[in-house]
Amino acid sequence: xxxxxxxxxxRVFIIWVAVLGLLYAFQQYFS
Amino acid sequence: MHxxxxxxxxxxxxxxxxxxxxxxxxxxxxxxxxxxGRSLPWWAVGLSVMAxxxxxxxxxxxxxxxxxxxxxxxxxxxALPLAMIALSVTLVPFFHNARVYTAYEYLEKRFDAKTxxxxxxxxxxxxxxxxxxxxxxxxxxxxxxxxLSVTQTVLVTALPTIVYTMFGGVQAVAWTDVKQMVxxxxxxxxxxVVLIVGLPADVSLPDALRIAGSTGRLQTxxxxxxxxxxxxxxxGTIAAFFLFCSYFGTDQSQVxxxxxxxxxxxxxxxLLLSAYWKIPLQALVLxxxxxxxxxxxxxxxxxxxxxxxEKAMREGPRAADFAAxxxxxxxxxxxxxxxxxxxxxxxxxxxxxxxxxxxxxxxATEAQTRAIRGEAVNxxxxxxxxxxxxxVNYVFPxxxxxxxxxxxxxxxxxxxxxxxxxxxxxxxSALSTASVIDFYRRFIRPDASDHHFLMVSRLAxxxxxxxxxxxxxxxxxxxxxxxxxxxxxSYFYGSILGVFILAIGFPRATSNGxxxxxxxxxxxxxxxxxFTKVAFLWHNLIAAVAVVVVGMIVSAVDPFAxxxxxxGA
Numbered sequence: 385x386x387x388x389x390x391x392x393x394x395r396v397f398i399i400w401v402a403v404l405g406l407l408y409a410f411q412q413y414f415s
Numbered sequence: 416m417h418x419x420x421x422x423x424x425x426x427x428x429x430x431x432x433x434x435x436x437x438x439x440x441x442x443x444x445x446x447x448x449x450x451x452g453r454s455l456p457w458w459a460v461g462l463s464v465m466a467x468x469x470x471x472x473x474x475x476x477x478x479x480x481x482x483x484x485x486x487x488x489x490x491x492x493x494a495l496p497l498a499m500i501a502l503s504v505t506l507v508p509f510f511h512n513a514r515v516y517t518a519y520e521y522l523e524k525r526f527d528a529k530t531x532x533x534x535x536x537x538x539x540x541x542x543x544x545x546x547x548x549x550x551x552x553x554x555x556x557x558x559x560x561x562x563l564s565v566t567q568t569v570l571v572t573a574l575p576t577i578v579y580t581m582f583g584g585v586q587a588v589a590w591t592d593v594k595q596m597v598x599x600x601x602x603x604x605x606x607x608v609v610l611i612v613g614l615p616a617d618v619s620l621p622d623a624l625r626i627a628g629s630t631g632r633l634q635t636x637x638x639x640x641x642x643x644x645x646x647x648x649x650x651g652t653i654a655a656f657f658l659f660c661s662y663f664g665t666d667q668s669q670v671x672x673x674x675x676x677x678x679x680x681x682x683x684x685x686l687l688l689s690a691y692w693k694i695p696l697q698a699l700v701l702x703x704x705x706x707x708x709x710x711x712x713x714x715x716x717x718x719x720x721x722x723x724x725e726k727a728m729r730e731g732p733r734a735a736d737f738a739a740x741x742x743x744x745x746x747x748x749x750x751x752x753x754x755x756x757x758x759x760x761x762x763x764x765x766x767x768x769x770x771x772x773x774x775x776x777x778x779a780t781e782a783q784t785r786a787i788r789g790e791a792v793n794x795x796x797x798x799x800x801x802x803x804x805x806x807v808n809y810v811f812p813x814x815x816x817x818x819x820x821x822x823x824x825x826x827x828x829x830x831x832x833x834x835x836x837x838x839x840x841x842x843x844s845a846l847s848t849a850s851v852i853d854f855y856r857r858f859i860r861p862d863a864s865d866h867h868f869l870m871v872s873r874l875a876x877x878x879x880x881x882x883x884x885x886x887x888x889x890x891x892x893x894x895x896x897x898x899x900x901x902x903x904x905s906y907f908y909g910s911i912l913g914v915f916i917l918a919i920g921f922p923r924a925t926s927n928g929x930x931x932x933x934x935x936x937x938x939x940x941x942x943x944x945x946f947t948k949v950a951f952l953w954h955n956l957i958a959a960v961a962v963v964v965v966g967m968i969v970s971a972v973d974p975f976a977x978x979x980x981x982x983g984a
Contacts, residue, residue, distance in 0.1 A: 388680070389503070389504075389680070389683060392503075392683065392684070392687060393500045393503065393504075396496050396499065396500055396687055396690045396691065397496070397497075397500065399496075399691060400496040400497070400690070400694075403694055403695070404493065407489070407635045407636070407694075407698070408635070408636055410633065410635070411628075411633050411634055411635050411636060414621075414624045414625050414627070414628035414633045415628040415629070415631070415633060415634065
């Protein structure tokens, strides 16, 4: 794996965690 | 529908065919026709992949699910970004470096011709059937909302798509997908705006979301571990991971798309576009459904969204029973609207006591409304004898045609057409590629000219399109479309993924091991369906594990094992 590919995967993972976190906050706030 | 809306739909259909046909001149040899000369930009391929997945069933079925059940279906997609990373590391470089046309072609390089032919055949059978269901979705919509027959609507959807896919090849598919994706997202955003504007003046968007939230419709996380339930966090992250690896990694309709990119890095970027945008896009689709629920809380709505069936019930043998249900439904929805209005006012004034009381009343009247709707659906089932009847797929189309302004109706119906056509085109191209490359060129005419293969490929595209159209006419009789489509593939997806795991991850796996493992995986899915209530998402994981375990056991005792030096590619 190149460094560029690794940083792409890391970015996807971080955004994935952030999106799930936002969705959880959304659920808790409006329920 | 207003003539302006008809005109918008007609302009869309003519324009998309013309746009696709323009690319015919770039498809004069086989690699151009099937792989776009391996020169398409990653962003166009990424959008094309997303457009193929976002079918008319998503537009109709998923918005209906959002209306009925809320956003819990979103959990189904949670594993997708992780699956994209796993595929970018593993299968994508193998396929790209092997310079193959189909995913199954790689299996012959690694194992043997029978494993390739069998997996390709499974793809052809399951995909041609599910494509029929994909075509029937807009047919179901439009036959009710604009008065065409199902067969006419199937032809209006499928024929233009067959024409531009047949002549323009994968380049026409990819570039029309990009434009169709813009139209689909634009249509969904327009629906959100109309829904928000359509709320009562004293109900803001946060108020609307709180009303939906009080019924559990904004629940996007269910941490209970239940393998009979598809829509839990664990099903969506563990079991769905295997489904997405299988779908994106081994399904020709997806693999073919990233083989059109010039490099492994571009193929990877095209896949990662889905990793970023798939969950937000599905959330947008489900949000449309949730907002429709709030909209119809304050606006009178029919007992059944399926207008044709509602009319039949009013005039049928159980008309008196249906009329009684309609009266009870009207009273229940009026009470529900009143409770929702009190909730909103109480929140504005900060009266906690009133808010709690109105909230309880809203939940009680919502349960009552659901129960009466359930009774109405059961009455339809009893009258028609259709045990699968459900009107959930009619909610969004009915909202479009009865509540949207002139012009936006045409735009949204065109967006549903676009969703259907982009999916059909991608699948047709993949079906044509697999049948010509894996069967015709491999077994029937290996030495024919490029020109000959190009002609056969175009005929194959037309054949699969017409076959899927015939299936579509019958599939329109089926009930909940979304589940049906996902089930078709689930019989095979996990098993095919298992074979690719053996091919790439286990150098000692033999061709007989892979083939027997594949049969064992499919048998395990058949047994799960026959004897258990395990949710279909988990079938993928269990089948993949069965293929690998049985495949390795058979490989260990295989008397015809040939020594291998590596994993192929």
